[in-house]
Amino acid sequence: MTAFAVPSNLAVSENGFLFVPTSGETFTLNKLGISIFKLMQKGADTEEIIDALLEEYDIDKTTLEKDFTDFVNQLKHHNLIEEK
Amino acid sequence: MEKKIYEKPAITKHHSGFMNKFGSSPVTTPKSEVDGVSVNAIADQYGSPVFVLSERRIRENFRNTLRTFKTRYPKVQYAWSYKTNYLNAVCSIFHQEGSWAEVVSEFEYDRARKLGIPGKYIIFNGPDKSEQALLKAIEDGAKIHVDHFDELYKIIELSEKTEKKPQLAIRVNMDTGIYPKWDRFGFNYENGEAMEALRRIVMQPTLKLIGLHTHIGTYMMSAEAYRIAARKMVVLANELFTKYETKLDYIDMGGGFPSNNTLKGQYLQAEQVLPTIEDFADAVTSELFRISYHGSDMPTLILESGRSLIDDAGFLISTIIANKRLSDGKKATIMDGGVNILFTSFWYKHKISPAQPTGLSTENSTIYGPLCMNIDVLREDIVLPNLKVGDRVVIHHVGAYNMTQWMQFITLRPNIVMVMEDGTTELIRESEDLEYIMSREKLPAKLSEFKL
Numbered sequence: 001m002t003a004f005a006v007p008s009n010l011a012v013s014e015n016g017f018l019f020v021p022t023s024g025e026t027f028t029l030n031k032l033g034i035s036i037f038k039l040m041q042k043g044a045d046t047e048e049i050i051d052a053l054l055e056e057y058d059i060d061k062t063t064l065e066k067d068f069t070d071f072v073n074q075l076k077h078h079n080l081i082e083e084k
Numbered sequence: 085m086e087k088k089i090y091e092k093p094a095i096t097k098h099h100s101g102f103m104n105k106f107g108s109s110p111v112t113t114p115k116s117e118v119d120g121v122s123v124n125a126i127a128d129q130y131g132s133p134v135f136v137l138s139e140r141r142i143r144e145n146f147r148n149t150l151r152t153f154k155t156r157y158p159k160v161q162y163a164w165s166y167k168t169n170y171l172n173a174v175c176s177i178f179h180q181e182g183s184w185a186e187v188v189s190e191f192e193y194d195r196a197r198k199l200g201i202p203g204k205y206i207i208f209n210g211p212d213k214s215e216q217a218l219l220k221a222i223e224d225g226a227k228i229h230v231d232h233f234d235e236l237y238k239i240i241e242l243s244e245k246t247e248k249k250p251q252l253a254i255r256v257n258m259d260t261g262i263y264p265k266w267d268r269f270g271f272n273y274e275n276g277e278a279m280e281a282l283r284r285i286v287m288q289p290t291l292k293l294i295g296l297h298t299h300i301g302t303y304m305m306s307a308e309a310y311r312i313a314a315r316k317m318v319v320l321a322n323e324l325f326t327k328y329e330t331k332l333d334y335i336d337m338g339g340g341f342p343s344n345n346t347l348k349g350q351y352l353q354a355e356q357v358l359p360t361i362e363d364f365a366d367a368v369t370s371e372l373f374r375i376s377y378h379g380s381d382m383p384t385l386i387l388e389s390g391r392s393l394i395d396d397a398g399f400l401i402s403t404i405i406a407n408k409r410l411s412d413g414k415k416a417t418i419m420d421g422g423v424n425i426l427f428t429s430f431w432y433k434h435k436i437s438p439a440q441p442t443g444l445s446t447e448n449s450t451i452y453g454p455l456c457m458n459i460d461v462l463r464e465d466i467v468l469p470n471l472k473v474g475d476r477v478v479i480h481h482v483g484a485y486n487m488t489q490w491m492q493f494i495t496l497r498p499n500i501v502m503v504m505e506d507g508t509t510e511l512i513r514e515s516e517d518l519e520y521i522m523s524r525e526k527l528p529a530k531l532s533e534f535k536l
């Protein structure tokens with residue numbers, strides 16, 4: 001399954017504030033966004049992330065997968081991650 | 085197990101100039117008093133601009149922070165970071181509350197001694213300690229925090245001549261996962277330099293090792309960074325104990341907790357992105373309990389917080405000088421307090437409130453100070469109600485660093501007033517006058533006359 005490469009200089013604060021030192025851009029992630037981003041940083045792949053979230057949250061797999069894909073596309077659009 | 089409520093994962097990019105969607109209190113809410121004392125009355129009596137400090141707020145901030153740490157760890161000691169604000173009245177409040185002094189220069193050291201602080205309650209940090217300053221500090225029994233090997237060798241040399249044993253800690257720098265890394269002060273943890281410096285001190289019979297110090301950065305937005313820092317300090321402490329049976333009196337985690345100011349380039353209001361003091365305290369203290377010696381021998385946790393204790397206790401009252409339009413039609417407002425006295429406006433988006441009720445219409449403006457200089461911008465893109473010439477405004481959260489880093493440039497530095505707990509006001513630093521500024525100058529005889 002797909003894993004993600006997150007640049008090592010990116011750190012997201014507990015409140016979801018993300019600052020990109022190379023571009024000066026700033027972002028805010030919501031709670032689930034933070035959890036996913038942190039899992040990606042730890043090297044988790046799509047399947048592991050989906051499984052972990054299904055375990056933790058009250059949500060069906062199809063909706064989660066759609067939302068997850070959309071989120072990943074946004075991260076890629078902002079050049080915050082790359083697929084390995 | 086109950087599952088958590090799901091909310092779609094989301095990321096929002098910040099665009100400067102957008103309104104804050106969280107609707108913090110409207111900018112038009114006037115700030116007409118400080119602890120019950122009228123802003124206009126203060127400006128009428130002490131002039132404009134004028135800095136105002138709240139005694140009550142300083143004490144409350146201190147007590148709340150100390151309580152937060154003390155309920156999590158048995159031994160906690162604060163040392164007031166003089167550079168943050170070294171006015172005597174300010175330092176004295178912190179000393180009355182039990183704080184020691186944390187100084188970073190001989191000038192600050194002398195200030196603390198003059199105020200009556202015994203050497204053993206002074207922490208002497210900083211990269212530049214002259215031989216004269218070191219001798220004084222050794223003689224007084226001050227806690228000297230060594231910054232580099234050249235300083236350590238200088239102290240070893242001095243210690244062979246002095247009767248008193250220098251009381252030493254080292255400053256440690258490390259990777260805490262934050263960017264940029266602060267590695268210019270102290271000895272590095274990762275490359276083994278810190279342990280080498282500690283070994284050198286422990287082996288030297290004329291020195292006494294009493295502690296470890298770090299200060300990982302300022303306005304830190306991550307509690308996790310403190311957890312990592314505390315963990316690394318404990319690794320060093322445990323290694324000292326295992327290898328040399330040395331127990332430390334203290335571990336000093338420095339300052340760096342943010343104040344409630346919003347950084348430039350930060351989209352959300354500070355309160356929405358910053359960890360709380362409880363988060364920082366949990367991170368630090370949970371790691372300290374990993375120390376291998378317990379009970380009454382556990383090292384004291386020393387903290388040197390600056391801005392988080394005093395920023396929101398300071399206000400700058402300023403008066404509108406003029407309103408004008410820039411070439412692109414944008415509104416510009418000129419005030420009598422500029423970047424010369426408000427150094428922090430270079431990195432904070434300071435909150436500015438009118439001092440009196442205003443109309444409802446607002447406009448996006450740029451606020452300039454009175455200096456004849458292009459850099460004198462206090463706020464870009466702030467939505468304010470229409471302010472007339474002579475109206476007063478209050479600039480919030482200016483208690484840290486401004487009253488020490490301010491510049492004397494083309495004008496005089498203003499009065500500083502303290503609103504006391506009993507509702508009276510005291511002048512704690514008188515504004516400068518021409519005489520005071522010129523008294524330090526010498527005019528060579530040959531230049532003393534001219535004819536035009």
Ligand SMILES: Cc1ncc(COP(=O)(O)O)c(C=O)c1O
Pocket residue numbers: 165168186209299301302303338339340341388389390391392484
């Ligand atoms: C050694 C040391 N301690 C404490 C402080 C106070 O820092 P802050 O105001 O970020 O809490 C500073 C400030 O730079 C410092 O250099």
